[in-house]
Amino acid sequence: MKRLGLLVAFVVLAGLGYMFFFPHSNTPPAGKGPTTVATASSGKGSGKGRSAAVPSIVAATAKTEDVPISKTVVGNIEPIDTVVIRPQADGVVMATDVKDGQMVKTGDVLFQLDDRTIRATIDKDKAALAKDQANLDSANQDLIAAQALSNRKIDTQQQAYQALAAVNALKASIAMDTAQIEADEVQLSYMTIKAPIDGRVGVVNTSVGNLVRMADTGSGLLTITRMAPLRVSFTVAESDLPTLRDAMKDHPLNVLIKVPGSKNVVASGPLNFVDSSVDTASGTIVLKADVANDNGALWPGQYVTATVEIGTHKDAVTVPLIAIQQGNDGTFAFVVGADKKVTKQAVTVVETVGDTAVTTAGLKSGDHVVIDGQLHLQDGSTVIETVADVDNTAPALSAADTGVPDPIKTDTVQ
Structure with missing residues (x-):
């Protein structure tokens, strides 16, 4: 009994000592209330109040301009004259x-x-x-x-x-x-x-x-193969034939030639041959143009990129290509309104020239389209907008950096 009494006294003294030395371990600091951690809202009602951060985006301004209608395809170089020497x-x-x-x-x-x-x-x-x-x-x-x-x-x-x-x-x-x-x-x-x-x-x-x-x-x-001049041969879709024929009535069409891996135009020449029939198997028609090749940059049998201007998009609205997104219902862009809310706008893209998309429906000149931050947007989202000074003017066909149209960039909207 004496030992049991000593054990109880020791336990009581230990408890009193703990309360004396650690009295504030579960209390908030003086002058401050309880800390609340805000979590991002999932967009669904859960019965608990939550706050969401406003996303920051970068936008560019849509412009109106006349854009040349060009077709850029892969072609190959053919010799105009080739002679096989045989004994007579x-x-x-x-x-x-x-x-x-x-x-x-x-x-x-x-x-x-x-x-x-x-x-x-x-x-x-x-x-x-x-x-x-x-x-x-x-x-x-x-x-x-x-x-x-x-x-x-x-x-x-x-x-x-x-x-x-x-x-x-x-x-x-x-x-x-x-x-x-x-x-x-x-x-x-x-x-x-x-x-x-x-x-x-x-x-x-x-x-x-x-x-x-x-x-x-x-x-x-x-x-013996004649090296200059040479001829470039390429094909376009039969759907381009009416536009092509109309353009040829107004003025001779010029064909620009680039070699793979280079953005510089190495040769050019007039379009002087349109085949008399459409290939029924592929639905294409053969075009040819003679090029001088005075500098010897081209070689018979070589694959090249051929660009031909066949018309002009009058008063077309152009935006940076990165603004165009691909969804289940087709191409679209996020347009920032005056109230800093974005609208998911369906867009019709008819052509891409370099880093510029040429549109015919869905956008108008002066619209602010999102070019950075689309992944965090949905229709009606409020954003913090920064307007970038982006030159989305479509380059002229004669420019050295005219290239093969880039594919439309696709991003999945979260």
């Missing part, structure tokens, strides 16, 4: 005066074939011509004598007729000899193979000592 006569290659990839001009000698046989034939034909010419001289003298005797009634008229026929026959033989010599000289010209056009040589497929034949139907001796 059989012969052995005696000399080669061209190398792989060499630039040549019209008339440059490429190959020399063995021409000894044809030269001998020409000499023989010239000898035959000289013989017939001598016989003609003799026949002319015989004709003169026969005609004189006939006029003096010493000889018959028949002798004169025979002498005249001999003269005419020799004249015919001389004409044949002359024609044969000309044909031989043409054959001789085939022994020297020359470049028919200016251009770049491809792979040389023969060398000295090889026998080449007219009957060979392979890749030829070599191929």
